[in-house]
Amino acid sequence: xxxxxxxxxxxxxxxxxxxxxxxxxxxxxxxxxxxxxxxxxxxxxxxxxxxxxxxxxxxxxxxxxxxxxxxxxxxxxxxxxxxxxxxxxxxxxxxxxxxxxxxxxxxxxxx
Amino acid sequence: xxxxxxxxxxxxxxxxxxxxxxxxxxxxxxxxxxxxxxxxxxxxxxxxxxxxxxxxxxxxxxxxxxxxxxxxxxxxxxxxxxxxxxxxxxxxxxxxxxxxxxxxxxxxxxxx
Numbered sequence: 001x002x003x004x005x006x007x008x009x010x011x012x013x014x015x016x017x018x019x020x021x022x023x024x025x026x027x028x029x030x031x032x033x034x035x036x037x038x039x040x041x042x043x044x045x046x047x048x049x050x051x052x053x054x055x056x057x058x059x060x061x062x063x064x065x066x067x068x069x070x071x072x073x074x075x076x077x078x079x080x081x082x083x084x085x086x087x088x089x090x091x092x093x094x095x096x097x098x099x100x101x102x103x104x105x106x107x108x109x110x111x
Numbered sequence: 112x113x114x115x116x117x118x119x120x121x122x123x124x125x126x127x128x129x130x131x132x133x134x135x136x137x138x139x140x141x142x143x144x145x146x147x148x149x150x151x152x153x154x155x156x157x158x159x160x161x162x163x164x165x166x167x168x169x170x171x172x173x174x175x176x177x178x179x180x181x182x183x184x185x186x187x188x189x190x191x192x193x194x195x196x197x198x199x200x201x202x203x204x205x206x207x208x209x210x211x212x213x214x215x216x217x218x219x220x221x222x223x
Contacts, residue, residue: 004154033211035213040120040215040216041215042201042213042214042215042216043155045211048209050209088152090154092211094209096209097206097209097211098143098160099145099160100145100157100205100211102147102154102156103154104153105152105153105154107152
């Protein structure tokens with residue numbers, strides 16, 4: 001079955017530690033996105049990529065980094081510079097802008 | 112620039128009653144419009160979308176929405192809700208630039 005796989009489902013980070021969230025898709029979509037979800041704030045765009053080896057900052061990119069070395073993969077690194085990383089992270093992909101397909105999310109908690 | 116406003120953050124409704132979740136958008140270009148549903152600790156699932164054509168769009172689980180260009184609205188409706196419809200609902204818009212803009216969500220609670 002085609003879809004988007006995010007891993008891990010739950011992730012715990014210590015203060016000052018970098019962590020990487022995985023996102024893989026087998027839908028052959030060119031565009032991929034990372035969103036952060038906090039209660040009552042909806043989805044906020046962190047980074048997006050329209051083609052391999054190219055990506056753009058979204059509204060809340062500070063403290064995050066991404067790479068797009070393969071069409072299928074768009075990993076997100078939460079760096080120690082992100083002061084409040086506890087949130088639910090969603091990865092999505094799309095063909096142009098006609099529909100976004102979402103993964104099941106990763107819940108990151110700082111301990 | 113594009114933006115989405117969901118006018119109600121929480122909507123309680125009794126089982127088998129009708130419901131309407133309101134969504135307004137702003138855009139200077141032609142847009143595509145979407146409604147997504149999210150269950151706890153899960154990703155978003157598409158309910159329905161408007162790309163072009165008929166302004167009345169039917170989706171999954173008995174939901175429908177009407178695109179009103181003059182009022183820049185895309186309200187979601189269901190004639191009779193079930194307990195299983197309890198979830199968070201997001202309205203979204205896309206257009207040029209290959210980005211999606213989401214509202215802040217409406218929490219629908221169906222009361223038995």
